[in-house]
Amino acid sequence: MNNIIEIKPVKGLVGTISIPGDKSVSHRSVMLAGLSETPVTITNFLHAQDCWSTINCMRALGVLVEQDNSGVLTVQGKGLHNLSEPDNILDAGNSGTTLRLLTGILAAQPFFSVLTGDSSLRRRPMSRVISPLTIMGCKIIGRSQSRYAPVAISPAEKVSGIEYDTPVASAQIKSAIMLASLFANSPSTITEPSISRDHTERMMATFGITVTRSGSSVTVQPAQKLAAPQKLYVPGDISSAAFWLVAASIIPHSQLTLTNVGINPTRTGILDVLVRMGADIAVINEHRSGEEPVADIHVRSSQLKGVEIEPEIIPRLIDEIPILAVAALFAEGKTVVRGAEELRVKESDRLAAITTELSKMGANIQETPDGFSIVGPQRITMASCDSHHDHRMAMAAAIAGAAGNGVKISNAECVSISYPSFFKIIDEISVNPLS
Numbered sequence: 001m002n003n004i005i006e007i008k009p010v011k012g013l014v015g016t017i018s019i020p021g022d023k024s025v026s027h028r029s030v031m032l033a034g035l036s037e038t039p040v041t042i043t044n045f046l047h048a049q050d051c052w053s054t055i056n057c058m059r060a061l062g063v064l065v066e067q068d069n070s071g072v073l074t075v076q077g078k079g080l081h082n083l084s085e086p087d088n089i090l091d092a093g094n095s096g097t098t099l100r101l102l103t104g105i106l107a108a109q110p111f112f113s114v115l116t117g118d119s120s121l122r123r124r125p126m127s128r129v130i131s132p133l134t135i136m137g138c139k140i141i142g143r144s145q146s147r148y149a150p151v152a153i154s155p156a157e158k159v160s161g162i163e164y165d166t167p168v169a170s171a172q173i174k175s176a177i178m179l180a181s182l183f184a185n186s187p188s189t190i191t192e193p194s195i196s197r198d199h200t201e202r203m204m205a206t207f208g209i210t211v212t213r214s215g216s217s218v219t220v221q222p223a224q225k226l227a228a229p230q231k232l233y234v235p236g237d238i239s240s241a242a243f244w245l246v247a248a249s250i251i252p253h254s255q256l257t258l259t260n261v262g263i264n265p266t267r268t269g270i271l272d273v274l275v276r277m278g279a280d281i282a283v284i285n286e287h288r289s290g291e292e293p294v295a296d297i298h299v300r301s302s303q304l305k306g307v308e309i310e311p312e313i314i315p316r317l318i319d320e321i322p323i324l325a326v327a328a329l330f331a332e333g334k335t336v337v338r339g340a341e342e343l344r345v346k347e348s349d350r351l352a353a354i355t356t357e358l359s360k361m362g363a364n365i366q367e368t369p370d371g372f373s374i375v376g377p378q379r380i381t382m383a384s385c386d387s388h389h390d391h392r393m394a395m396a397a398a399i400a401g402a403a404g405n406g407v408k409i410s411n412a413e414c415v416s417i418s419y420p421s422f423f424k425i426i427d428e429i430s431v432n433p434l435s
């Protein structure tokens with residue numbers, strides 16, 4: 001399927017958007033509920049393709065997952081020690097989080113399993129989880145000297161805790177180790193170069209697991225049984241909200257209210273950077289939703305200015321860099337991104353994809369090995385772009401087109417990976433599309 005979507009330039013974006021559930025939290029909610037013995041209802045679960053990959057894998061392991069008419073899930077787990085051997089290969093689709101976190105769970109099970117994914121996921125590095133899990137005693141091999149999926153997992157004789165310094169700040173590496181550690185014979189401590197998103201830590205605490213943090217290290221104790229909460233509530237995804245935060249900032253006459261946005265400090269780098277760029281953003285109605293902080297956000301158009309985005313903040317805005325590149329095109333002065341080499345191993349090589357696609361609109365971008373620099377503001381023209389089958393690229397191109405002179409995006413259907421209603425919402429909030 002190749003859906004070509006045309007986005008027209010718009011005069012302004014006005015309205016209120018209820019931000020759909022957080023993808024990271026949604027994955028973790030079904031995995032941990034699946035390892036519990038009592039039923040858990042999950043409200044505001046993200047019904048997008050990546051999270052359904054997780055549901056389908058958990059179902060194949062014997063977990064019962066049902067949804068009601070309003071999308072609320074009920075998960076009846078199997079407990080820590082009663083998952084069943086899947087009778088086929090597990091398919092993580094396009095989802096790195098599904099594949100890497102499930103590798104952590106499956107590495108500690110007394111049965112054989114194989115995990116794979118689509119052609120994009122099969123190009124992404126898996127040795128980063130296979131290596132530490134192997135040190136723990138797990139038996140995992142993958143394609144091409146265990147660099148890539150498919151990965152095949154055999155029962156381990158013994159799973160031991162680990163003290164592990166991760167070379168990259170990655171919540172997927174950290175979470176895979178934490179999940180395997182639940183089954184280990186001793187605690188594990190993972191130390192990151194800087195703290196990646198901490199949703200696993202927070203949600204594990206909700207399930208009665210002992211997790212302690214000291215600086216950039218996190219220690220998780222093995223568990224006998226999880227004490228599941230009856231209800232979980234998934235906050236809105238700030239990575240989805242980011243597209244509207246940038247769109248409303250750069251499109252004149254815009255005024256948006258984004259409701260129910262997760263503002264976990266390990267995810268709010270985008271807010272910090274946009275505020276430094278001069279964005280008109282107000283965070284209101286802050287409250288807690290379970291272990292996660294949530295708020296509403298008002299955003300209005302403003303003239304942004306270029307900023308330096310240094311390596312230290314990258315883990316807190318890792319998925320927002322494609323849309324930040326669009327913000328930089330409309331900002332006055334130079335924006336530089338450094339230390340973002342991880343973008344080369346996402347759904348696409350996002351640094352190359354940003355440069356290629358925005359250049360088609362006439363943008364001038366200097367790509368570097370670990371980022372890019374852009375001097376703005378730049379006039380961009382109507383162009384035919386490609387998503388590279390990468391949801392965040394499709395949405396970033398759409399906002400560039402709406403703010404600029406329109407865009408046609410091929411392979412645009414991939415927005416369903418994280419934000420199925422994205423194009424419908426652009427239509428709903430657009431004021432007087434200009435033709």
Ligand SMILES: O=C(O)C1=C[C@@H](OP(=O)(O)O)[C@@H](O)[C@H](O)C1
Pocket residue numbers: 023024025096097169170171172173175196197318319342
């Ligand atoms: O743990 C998670 O839910 C995620 C972690 C990040 O990946 P890395 O752990 O590879 O940085 C992020 O890019 C991804 O979208 C979701």
Ligand SMILES: C=C(OP(=O)(O)O)C(=O)O
Pocket residue numbers: 023050094095096097098319346347392418
């Ligand atoms: C990188 C992403 O997700 P994942 O790693 O789970 O595929 C993303 O959503 O931008």
